[in-house]
Amino acid sequence: MDMMSKEIEKAFKEYELKYNALMEAIEDGIYVSSPDYLINYMNPAMRKKTADNAIGKVCYSTLYGREEKCPWCISGEISKREAEISNPKDGKHYHIMQFMVPSDNSISRFTIVKDITEQKNIEERLHESETRYRTVLENIEDGFYEVDLSGNFTFVNDSMTKCLGYTREELIGMNYKQYTNKDNADKVYHAYNNVYLTGKATEVFEWEIITKKDEKRYLAGSVSLVKNQKGHSVGFRGIIRDITDRKNVEEGLKKAKIEADNANRELMELNKSLEYSIAKATEMAIEAETASVAKNQFLANMSHEIRTPLNAIVGMTDLLLDTKLNHEQREFLQLVRFCSDSLLEVINEILDFSKIEAGELHLEEIDLDLMQIAGETMKALGIKAREKEIELAYYIAPDVPYYLLGDPMRVKQILVNLIGNAIKFTEKGEVVLKIEREWEKEGEVSLLFSIEDTGIGVPEDKQHLIFEPFIQADGSITRKFGGTGLGLAICKRLVRLMAGKIWIESPRQLKENPGSIFHFTSIFKVQKKPEKNLNLILPQDLKGLSVLILDSNQTVAYILHKILVDIGASPVIANNTKEGFNALKNSHAEGKSFSILLLDAFLCEEYDFSILENLSENQDIIIAVILMVTPSNERQEICFSKMPEKSITITKPVTPFDLIESIMTTLGHAGEYDYGESSSHILTECCFSKLHVLVAEDNEMNQKVAINMLKKLGHSVVIANNGKEALDILLKEQFDLILMDGQMPEMDGIQATYLIRQKEEEMKKKRIPIIALTAHAMKGDRERFLAAGMDDYISKPIKKDELSAVIKRCLEGLKKEQDKTDNINESTEAEQGEPIDIVEAIEIMDGNIELLKDCFNDFINNYPQLIENIKKAIDDKDSQALDKSAHRFKGTLKYLAAPKGSEFAYYLEMKGKENNFDNTNELYNSLYEECLRIKDFMLKYEKQN
Numbered sequence: 001m002d003m004m005s006k007e008i009e010k011a012f013k014e015y016e017l018k019y020n021a022l023m024e025a026i027e028d029g030i031y032v033s034s035p036d037y038l039i040n041y042m043n044p045a046m047r048k049k050t051a052d053n054a055i056g057k058v059c060y061s062t063l064y065g066r067e068e069k070c071p072w073c074i075s076g077e078i079s080k081r082e083a084e085i086s087n088p089k090d091g092k093h094y095h096i097m098q099f100m101v102p103s104d105n106s107i108s109r110f111t112i113v114k115d116i117t118e119q120k121n122i123e124e125r126l127h128e129s130e131t132r133y134r135t136v137l138e139n140i141e142d143g144f145y146e147v148d149l150s151g152n153f154t155f156v157n158d159s160m161t162k163c164l165g166y167t168r169e170e171l172i173g174m175n176y177k178q179y180t181n182k183d184n185a186d187k188v189y190h191a192y193n194n195v196y197l198t199g200k201a202t203e204v205f206e207w208e209i210i211t212k213k214d215e216k217r218y219l220a221g222s223v224s225l226v227k228n229q230k231g232h233s234v235g236f237r238g239i240i241r242d243i244t245d246r247k248n249v250e251e252g253l254k255k256a257k258i259e260a261d262n263a264n265r266e267l268m269e270l271n272k273s274l275e276y277s278i279a280k281a282t283e284m285a286i287e288a289e290t291a292s293v294a295k296n297q298f299l300a301n302m303s304h305e306i307r308t309p310l311n312a313i314v315g316m317t318d319l320l321l322d323t324k325l326n327h328e329q330r331e332f333l334q335l336v337r338f339c340s341d342s343l344l345e346v347i348n349e350i351l352d353f354s355k356i357e358a359g360e361l362h363l364e365e366i367d368l369d370l371m372q373i374a375g376e377t378m379k380a381l382g383i384k385a386r387e388k389e390i391e392l393a394y395y396i397a398p399d400v401p402y403y404l405l406g407d408p409m410r411v412k413q414i415l416v417n418l419i420g421n422a423i424k425f426t427e428k429g430e431v432v433l434k435i436e437r438e439w440e441k442e443g444e445v446s447l448l449f450s451i452e453d454t455g456i457g458v459p460e461d462k463q464h465l466i467f468e469p470f471i472q473a474d475g476s477i478t479r480k481f482g483g484t485g486l487g488l489a490i491c492k493r494l495v496r497l498m499a500g501k502i503w504i505e506s507p508r509q510l511k512e513n514p515g516s517i518f519h520f521t522s523i524f525k526v527q528k529k530p531e532k533n534l535n536l537i538l539p540q541d542l543k544g545l546s547v548l549i550l551d552s553n554q555t556v557a558y559i560l561h562k563i564l565v566d567i568g569a570s571p572v573i574a575n576n577t578k579e580g581f582n583a584l585k586n587s588h589a590e591g592k593s594f595s596i597l598l599l600d601a602f603l604c605e606e607y608d609f610s611i612l613e614n615l616s617e618n619q620d621i622i623i624a625v626i627l628m629v630t631p632s633n634e635r636q637e638i639c640f641s642k643m644p645e646k647s648i649t650i651t652k653p654v655t656p657f658d659l660i661e662s663i664m665t666t667l668g669h670a671g672e673y674d675y676g677e678s679s680s681h682i683l684t685e686c687c688f689s690k691l692h693v694l695v696a697e698d699n700e701m702n703q704k705v706a707i708n709m710l711k712k713l714g715h716s717v718v719i720a721n722n723g724k725e726a727l728d729i730l731l732k733e734q735f736d737l738i739l740m741d742g743q744m745p746e747m748d749g750i751q752a753t754y755l756i757r758q759k760e761e762e763m764k765k766k767r768i769p770i771i772a773l774t775a776h777a778m779k780g781d782r783e784r785f786l787a788a789g790m791d792d793y794i795s796k797p798i799k800k801d802e803l804s805a806v807i808k809r810c811l812e813g814l815k816k817e818q819d820k821t822d823n824i825n826e827s828t829e830a831e832q833g834e835p836i837d838i839v840e841a842i843e844i845m846d847g848n849i850e851l852l853k854d855c856f857n858d859f860i861n862n863y864p865q866l867i868e869n870i871k872k873a874i875d876d877k878d879s880q881a882l883d884k885s886a887h888r889f890k891g892t893l894k895y896l897a898a899p900k901g902s903e904f905a906y907y908l909e910m911k912g913k914e915n916n917f918d919n920t921n922e923l924y925n926s927l928y929e930e931c932l933r934i935k936d937f938m939l940k941y942e943k944q945n
Contacts, residue, residue, distance in 0.1 A: 029096075029113035033059045037069060046113060049087055049094055059111075082116070095120040143219075143240040146226060151176045151192060154235060163219070163242050165212035184208045192236055195225050206243065218247040314340045314797035315705025322712065340797065363407040363497050368524065370447075371402045371655070374435065377415045378653045385423050385431065389602075392423075392653045393556045394433035398566045401437075401445055405525040410494050415449070417487045418518050422453035429454025429515075430555050438521060446500075446523050457506040457514035467492040467502065491520070498522035536656045538568040538663070545663065546592065547571045550580040551600040551628070560598060563656050569663075571598075596663060597625045601649075626662045628652050691715040691736040691807070696726040696752065697773060698744040702796070706739060706773075709800045713807075723752025730756065735768055737807065740790065742774040749773075750788040757789035767918065769810045773798065835933040838941070841897035849945060856938040859896060863931055866892070870908060870927070874920045882920070883912030893934075901930045 023030060029046030031054075033039050039059050042050070050063060060066040063085050079100045086093050099112040143160035147153055156171045164171065164179055177185045184207045191202050201224035209217055221240030228234050317336050325333065378394050385392040396402075415433070422431040431453045438446040458466060467488050495502045500521035506514050538545060547569050551557040557573045564571040572594075574580035580597075587593055625647040648666050650658045693715050695706045703719050710717045718733065720726035722744040738756075740749040753770050760767055772785040772793035785793045792810045794802060845852045866889045873881035890905035904927035911920050 029115070031059070031063075031111050031113070033109045033111065035108070039063075040108065049085060049096075049113070049115070085113070093117075141241075143221070143242075144237070145240070146235055146237045147176070147192075148235040149196070149233065151188070151236075160240070163211075163217065163240065164209065165215075170212075179209050179211075180207065181210065191223050195223050195236060196233060199225055201225075217242060217244045219243065309701070310340060310343065310797045314799060315702070315709060318800055319705070319708045319712075361493075361497070363410060363494075365405050365525070366408070367527065368404040368406040368408045368411065369402060370400065370404060370435065371396065371657070373408055373412050373415070374433065375655050375657075377412055377419065378433065379651065381416070381419055381423060382651065382653060384420070388423065388427065390423060390426055390428065391430035391553045391556050392419075392432075393430060393559045394435075394653055395559045395562055396435045396656075397437060399437050400435055400447065401440070401526050403527040404445070405527060406498070406522070410498075411522070414491045414494055414520065415451075417491050418449075418451045418520075421487065422451050422455060422516070422518070425516075426453045426455030430553055432555055432559065440526070443526055443528065444523055445526050446521055448519060448521050450517055450519050452515065452517045454515045457516050458504055460506070463504050463506075466504065495520045495522060498524075536567055536660060538660060542663070542667070543568045545569045545596065546587070546594045547596045547598055547663075548580065548583055548587075548594040549573045549598045550575075550577070551598075552576060552602075553600070556600075560654065560659075563654070563659060564598075567656055567660055596666065598628065598659075599625055600628050600652075626650060626659075626666060628654060692718075692734070693737045693739060694718050694720060694726060694729060694733075694735045695739045696720040696723060696744065696749060697739070697741045698722055699741075702741075702773075705798065709798065709803055712800065713804055723747030723749055723755075726752050727755060730768075737811070738768055738770045739773050740770050742772055742785070749790075750784060753785075753788045753790050771806055771810055835898055835900060835930060835937050837897040837899065844895065844897060853942060853945070855896060856942060859892065860935055860938060863889075863892075863935070867924075867928060867931060870905075871924060873912070874917065874924055877917055879912045879915040879917075881912075883909055886912055896934070898930075898934050901927065901934055904930055 023041075023043045026043060027045055029049055030041075030043045031039055031046050032041040037058050037060060039054050039057055039062065042054060047054075054062050060068070060070050064070070064083060065086070079098075081098050083096055083098050084093055085096055094115055095117045097114040097116050099114070101110045101112075140157070141159055143163050144155075144157045145153060145160050146155040152173050152175050153171045156168055158168075161168055161171060166174070176188050180188060187205070187207050191205060195202055202222050204220055204222050206218060206220045209219055211217060219240045220243045221238050223236050223238040225233055226235040226237050313336070317333055317340065321330070321333055374394055374396060378392055382392050419431060419433060431451065434450045434452070436448045436450070438448050440446075492502050500523060502518070502520040504516055504518050506516050545568070547564055549557050549560050549564070549571050551560065551573075552575055554575060557575065561571045561573055572583060574583050580599075584594060584597070626649075628650055648662050650662050693710055695703065695710070695717055697703050697706060697719070698721050707717045707719070715737075718729060718735070720729050723740075724747040726738070726740070727747075740753060742749045744752075749772060756768070756770070759765070769792075770790045772790045774785070774793055774795055792806055794806045841852060842849070845855070866885070869885040870882065870889065873879075873885055886905050886909035890902050890909055893902035893905055904923055908920065908923050908927065911917065911923070
């Protein structure tokens with residue numbers, strides 16, 4: 001018995017050892033609990049997942065954190081469930097699968113705990129991935145779907161529902177045959193079948209569907225196979241895109257292509273007919289060009305044929321008017337002169353219009369004296385205005401710059417036309433010119449010119465017509481007033497060329513004499529440093545000078561008032577003799593006598609000189625009188641005889657300069673103050689008072705006119721009958737000036753001028769100014785004259801004042817050019833410093849002496865070629881090459897701090913820009929000598945350093 005007990009005990013111990021070994025080796029956690037839920041045992045795997053001291057503690061609270069017993073433990077049945085446990089040692093949470101097996105003796109429970117944490121994590125990641133996948137599918141613009149093997153929808157995204165027009169619920173289970181027609185259903189079936197058989201996704205294919213709203217739409221998409229985990233095919237998935245808009249465009253393009261093809265065929269047919277038309281048009285264009293050339297030549301010839309005798313008529317008339325004539329003779333000659341001027345005006349307008357229409361009229365950009373242009377224009381038209389007893393006045397605002405760059409001749413032409421028209425269509429009242437500044441910026445100024453009259457006006461419905469050629473507001477105007485109807489059309493086109501605009505308004509709505517205001521604007525460049533400077537301000541000691549304006553015309557009085565305020569005076573206006581004399585007496589009684597009386601001679605109507613007689617009797621109430629007279633005013637001599645001792649006359653219309661000059665003269669200050677220069681008043685005639693002039697002219701009558709005009713201007717004259725004679729005379733005699741007719745027998749003026757300039761160049765002789773006399777006025781005349789070497793030109797018929805002005809302008813320009821050359825030569829001949837400013841040169845090189853030496857060496861090696869380029873440009877008369885080569889050399893010399901050398905290069909550059917080769921050889925020689933000095937300096941510097 002004992003033996004048996006020992007064997008049983010031994011066997012039990014062996015079993016216990018094996019059991020414990022098995023429990024220790026199992027990877028899953030195992031624990032045993034008693035009926036009262038106390039933990040009796042935990043294997044190592046379980047101990048890793050929980051507290052070390054769990055033995056003897058309640059299982060549901062220690063392991064699972066529960067306050068109550070687990071219901072599956074109470075049942076006493078085998079159970080399987082998921083749960084979570086926490087390890088207090090590391091704070092980790094574990095997902096577990098719990099298997100609980102109660103023992104047979106009901107004294108313990110056996111629980112197996114399997115760690116499924118990794119599995120749960122994988123499941124969560126799969127769920128998240130599927131969620132993202134579904135989100136993407138729901139949000140893509142393309143439709144996405146899945147179908148079973150029969151083609152019934154098992155999944156669709158939102159884009160798919162929008163495309164087909166059904167809800168998701170309606171689509172799930174729907175077969176593709178339900179939303180396609182038979183042809184398209186077959187196309188879808190073949191796609192599915194091909195994918196099923198090959199296992200490969202389809203290429204993109206297109207098909208049509210019918211939406212829930214019975215609309216046809218076009219889809220494009222592809223299909224791929226769906227397999228389960230076992231690799232069995234279970235369905236298809238596809239992506240589709242709605243291409244309805246694209247298909248509609250394609251259909252439209254197809255239709256357009258068909259229409260284009262049809263149109264192309266029509267065009268080809270039309271092209272055949274056009275070929276003939278083009279050939280015909282080309283033939284007509286050649287004929288038109290020939291006709292245009294013939295027209296221009298005809299106009300040029302007509303101009304020459306008319307101007308040549310007209311020159312003699314005008315010239316002889318002017319000469320006769322300067323002689324003693326009785327009243328009747330003078331009237332006859334003035335009528336001849338008026339008719340000649342009218343004829344000349346018609347010729348000029350026709351020629352100008354012809355140039356403009358052909359696009360051949362180009363504006364100059366030269367010095368423009370606004371005060372001179374306005375003054376000359378108004379003075380010239382003053383006689384015509386006085387003949388009709390019309391007041392003429394003008395005002396230039398004080399902020400308007402006088403010295404501009406533009407085309408003075410064309411500005412004057414516009415003013416003469418507009419003011420002349422205003423005088424022509426005004427029977428009484430006044431014509432006023434105002435010039436104001438619109439804006440000024442970046443060296444440019446826009447000026448507003450306004451010409452206001454009290455004439456017949458222009459009806460509103462006719463105002464848009466008057467700027468068209470050959471049109472006047474009323475057909476009867478031509479019969480009554482004359483004119484070609486071209487003047488305003490020419491003005492309009494000239495204003496456009498000046499970047500401006502022109503318009504008209506008739507401000508007064510009256511039946512008689514409503515008047516008109518013509519406005520035009522033009523843009524000019526402002527001279528940065530004008531050679532002249534007009535200072536239209538009274539000297540400081542005469543500021544606030546009291547002036548009484550006595551003029552019956554309120555507009556003129558107002559303008560005089562503005563001018564006087566602008567120049568610094570204190571004016572008062574009176575409109576009749578009684579009012580004026582009372583003002584004089586009252587101011588004298590108050591001890592504030594007027595210094596100046598500005599009196600309109602026309603105020604003494606019907607020889608009523610009471611104001612002047614009163615002044616003679618009361619000489620202490622006024623210091624001086626300035627009598628404003630108009631051309632051809634018969635009363636001015638009688639008025640002047642009755643004026644006080646300190647009196648002077650000035651001619652209307654009055655300019656600011658006239659007022660200042662007359663005020664200073666009457667107050668005994670003449671010549672004491674410098675008011676600057678205005679070319680309309682100060683003439684430098686002393687320099688050119690006696691000239692020896694050669695006139696080359698083949699027309700005998702024109703010869704006589706030229707001789708008499710030049711002699712009246714104080715010059716001596718020699719006549720040559722053609723260009724060849726002129727050349728022969730020049731070999732024997734020296735002249736100060738040549739007047740050269742453009743068209744002469746044997747040798748014309750252009751050829752003669754070319755030969756004269758060639759001879760001057762060869763013999764290094766002083767340049768003689770040559771002025772062209774031309775009866776032509778067509779395109780290219782001026783360019784041809786200047787290209788031949790002429791300095792200026794004047795159109796026939798020649799007038800004495802115009803001839804004087806062009807001689808003055810020509811000789812002044814020559815003098816300036818000579819002065820410039822003399823200054824250059826003087827600076828060259830003067831004592832010279834070093835040719836290079838070495839301090840500045842080192843500074844330019846940032847103190848790098850070695851770099852400076854390298855630059856010196858480069859200059860020594862390269863300057864001969866650079867200066868040779870300049871010489872070649874001068875010899876070839878190539879202005880562009882001269883400009884370019886001199887500019888480049890100037891930059892090199894400036895970089896080397898060689899001031900004198902860069903100055904000579906600059907002068908040569910300017911010569912190239914101006915296409916002017918006068919004195920270029922002298923400038924080149926000066927530059928060459930300076931370069932030798934620079935080279936010597938560089939070699940010397942290199943030795944010393």
